Amino acid sequence: MxxxxxxxxxxxxxxxxxxxxxxxxxxxxxxxxxxxxxxxxxxxxxxxxxxxxxxxxxxxxxxxxxxxxxxxxxxxxxxxxxxxxxxxxxxxxxxxxxxxxxxxxxxxxxxxxxxxxxxxxxxxxxxxRRSAPALRALRGALRSGPYRVSAGFRAPFAPQPADPMHWRTVARVSGGGVLADAGSHRIDLLCWLFGPPTAVRGTVGDRFPGGAERRASVELAWAGGTTARLSCDWADGPARDRLACVAADHALRLPRLDGGLLAEHRPRGRRVRRFAPQPNxxxxxxxxxxxxxxxxxxxxCPLAEAVLVDEVIERVVATARRAEDEDGGRPDGG
Incomplete structure (x- = not known):
């Protein structure tokens, strides 16, 4: 436009x-x-x-x-x-x-x-990220599946109280930690690619004093047999941000979610497509x-689809709380 x-x-x-x-x-x-x-x-x-x-x-x-x-x-x-x-x-x-x-x-x-x-x-x-050319190309390359999807994010994030970003560590202000922040983007992509999941579970842990989690894992499933595993960590160590969709006869991979490189592995061979980054x-x-x-x-992303992302986040948090209750109230890793 x-x-x-x-x-x-x-x-x-x-x-x-x-x-x-x-x-x-x-x-x-x-x-x-x-x-x-x-x-x-x-x-x-x-x-x-x-x-x-x-x-x-x-x-x-x-x-x-x-x-x-x-x-x-x-x-x-x-x-x-x-x-x-x-x-x-x-x-x-x-x-x-x-x-x-x-x-x-x-x-x-x-x-x-x-x-x-x-x-x-x-x-x-x-x-x-729905507007990113590489992710739109990935969506267009998906077939009937089912797929085994894996996504992983890790980046350091430990703001001090005077840091303008410190509010993100206070759950009642931020709506959650890494799950609501980086995780929401990736949950949105999974819902955009495959539709509303039929099963949701996950864990959260290693919390800041303000209650927001540093670590989260999410497992999603869809009626057609596609499954996804997402891990998100605010932690030291090598940064990662990748997405892979693997089917029986082909695979689609983004080694870096925002890197603009889409690798397609199909029986006829490997194809790599590169997309220019968006300036803004x-x-x-x-x-x-x-x-x-x-x-x-x-x-x-119409509002209803953003509401779906929050529903998934809430279901992850609910399953994590149930697991904590069954484990005597000890937060996972926290």
Whole structure:
């Protein structure tokens, strides 16, 4: 979608953190959008961010934001995602929310879906990897299966209390640790590739003092026989982020999820395809969202599919808690 074909909306941006400054605001400006208001609890920070990116106003009053805009991008700590979404939808504003929508915070999923369905607005979540060319190519290369899928993520993450990212370690604010953060992206991809799973279980452990987990494992199954295992770790050691889908007669592998390289192994031989990295991963997300507003497309991740990701996360946490109870209340690894 070219800039000339994109509807020009006035946006409100809720949040002023790293993803807003490095990705969201540059993407919106690159698509010729107007930013009517940047909102946050710290009015001075909101005003400074607005001034830096040429937005019309910074505010700590969300009602003021809603009065000035056509659409809202929510990139706050996770605990505020659903409340802000509901307020924006009730005001008749289109809403794009950062991931996860709520993680394991246990919001009323039916209420959220009903509110979104009742309003004449577009609602979606910013699961940006759906727009990655290599992952779209992988999805297009899938056959009937069944597949044995493996995905693994590991990266160091141990923020100190003064670190702006420390809130991610506090479960009641973040909706969970590595499972809600890195894991939500990968669960979304698995649901996007294979549909809603019919069976879910997992474990979480090695918690921060704020309750968020450093380690999670997830097992999913689908009616057709496809299964998936996902491991996510915030830990020292060699970084990893890979995905493999293996069937009886072929395999599809991404050695690095964001590396742009897709290896296909089939009876006729091996084929490697390389895809250029996206300069700003949120630009296509906003582009697809704007196409949906214009009625010429659909958002990359509609709200109902983001709610499914949270349902899977909650089911993983529930099975982990049951296992802890059966083991005398000792958290796995914690």
């Amino acid at each position: 070219t800039c000339s074909a994109v509807p020009r909306l006035r946006w409100g941006v809720a949040g002023y953190g790293d993803v807003v400054r490095r990705r969201a605001l540059p993407a919106l400006l690159g698509l010729g959008q107007r930013v009517g208001c940047v909102w946050g609890r710290d009015r001075a920070r909101a005003a400074a961010t607005a001034a830096e990116f040429g937005a019309e106003r910074g505010s700590d009053d969300f009602d003021e934001l809603l009065a000035r805009v056509d659409a809202v991008y929510v990139a706050t700590p996770v605990v505020a995602h659903v409340p802000l979404l509901l307020r924006a939808v009730a005001a008749g504003r289109h809403v794009l929310v950062e991931k996860p929508l709520g993680g394991a915070l246990g919001y009323d999923r039916a209420q959220v879906l009903a509110a979104a369905a009742a309003a004449p607005v577009v609602t979606a979540a910013a699961y940006y 991963v949120l630009a296509p997300v906003f582009g697809e969202f704007l196409a949906a507003v214009a009625g010429t497309g659909r958002p990359g």
